[in-house]
Amino acid sequence: MADTSTPPGGSAPRVDRLKANSVGLVGVVFMAVATAAPITAMTGNLPIAVGFGNGTGAPAGYLFATLVLTVFSVGYVAMAKRITAAGAFYGYISHGLGRIAGMASGMLAVLAYIVFEASIVGVFSYFAKTTVADQLGVDLPWILYAAAMLAVTAVLSYFDINLTAKALGVMLVAEIAVLFAVATAVLIHGGGPDGIPVEPVDPRNAFTGASAGLGLFFAFWSWVGFESTAMYGEESRDPKRVIPRATLISVIGVGLFYIYVSWMTIAGNGLDGSVALSTSKNPLDLFFAPTQGFIGAWAVDAFQWLLLTGSFACGMAFHQCASRYLYAIGREGFLHPALGRTHPRHGSPYLASFVQSAIAVALVGAFWLTGQDPYVHLYTLLAILGTMAILIVQTLCSFAVIGYFRRNHPEDRHWFRTLVAPLLGGIGMIAVVVLLVVNMETAAGTAADSLFFKAIPWTVGAVFLGGLALGLYLKAKRPERYEIIGRIVLEDAAERDEEPAEHVPAAHG
Secondary structure, eight states: OOOEEOOTTSOSOOEEOOOTTOBOHHHHHHHHHHHHOHHHHHHHHHHHHHHHSSGGGHHHHHHHHHHHHHHHHHHHHHHHTTOOOTTTHHHHHHHHTOHHHHHHHHHHHHHHHHHHHHHHHHHHHHHHHHHHHHHHOOOOOHHHHHHHHHHHHHHHHHSOHHHHHHHHHHHHHHHHHHHHHHHHHHHHTTOBTTBSOSGGGOGGGGGOSTTHHHHHHHHHHTTTTGGGGGGGGGGBSSHHHHHHHHHHHHHHHHHHHHHHHHHHHHHHHOHHHHHHHHTSSOTTHHHHHHHHHHTOHHHHHHHHHHHHHHHHHHHHHHHHHHHHHHHHHHTTTSSOGGGGOOOTTTOOOHHHHHHHHHHHHHHHHHHHHTTOOIIIIIIHHHHHHHHHHHHHHHHHHHHHHHHHHHHSOGGGOOTIIIIIHHHHHHHHHHHHHHHHHHHHHHHHGGGGGSHHHHHHHHHHHHHHHHHHHHHHHHHHHOHHHHTTTTOOOOGGGOOOTTSOGGGSOOOOO
């Protein structure tokens, strides 16, 4: 049964809790890594980095990104040990930088995760259409695959999060296995024409090549979604232990995996061969060539099918993220309170999930009706929009850690964990945002000519300013609602700052 409670003080909305103890450490890691989508990140981002970014120094770019994101995660984990809430960034920033910044960040996070699902539906549909046509000789419109994915995702998300975690686990293990198998086969055979060169992992080469900034941006892009670990705190077993561990495992584990796979992929093709394949008409040959050469043609067929399951897992994980953000804001009475309801049996945010499904259907349908390509337009444009929004929120979160521990919990303050690490993480995130802005047109490719692309920064700015305006309005006109912003968290993690306890609605759970 879902845990239903009404916070003290009378001003807070009725709270339906997510189902506690639904998922453990492994399940949370699967959910987070699934949003990063290793097989989609590798096949979609590595060829661009090698062909047009930092060249064969791309693995060094992943090394650099691993270091920066690990430093960011130190502060993020410190916050996760103190605050457990489905809103994650929304709650963290509201406690660290204030309710107004929290509301604006929450709106940006909602925007990001909402569009991420539709974006991944686009790349799934593209992979499904080409794979089924190539291997089965059946050529169907991409919208049919998109509709199937949206329907299955909606059904699975209706039930307990544990069901989704199990489904994601199977698909995630399969996609990681094929990438690891190809990389290891290359290593065992001693590489390709150049053996196992060390140049790709030389840290200096992360900043060389035709456009090192583009390569670094795509390296960071490959991690988008890792921060989703905190969203499952209320549903996890022992969140103060599970969430910090899951976050660091996801960041460091994914980073080491990316470095290994990208390094061995380049080694398998040779330095010059890797650049040539990455700039060819079919950049996926960067992976298919060593797969066929070191394992066999059958593995290429399996690889193509796993591109489908990997992108499906990614889309389903982002759906869960979006649903929980809508739920977190809805249960505080913003947008619509019905979004904050949970299923009486499964404990899932089923109404928020239905709304997210409807939004995803509308976005996908709009791109289809206007004749847009599922990969070039739907995937690329919405991914850029979501990435810009979430990177800004991550940046604010880093500085929120500093602000939070400056005012609270002196016993937990540490010169590195709560000051230097989040400061460096925030500076690193600012650099990534700059990389996105500078390389956005190149990342969009042919879709850069579209009106939607030109509207992306304006959309992000409008949503952020809208959140600020809403926060200021609530503070001036609806102070009882203003007090609730980002304050519904698990009771044992409720933070009261300097305000009277009766104004802080920490729900019983």
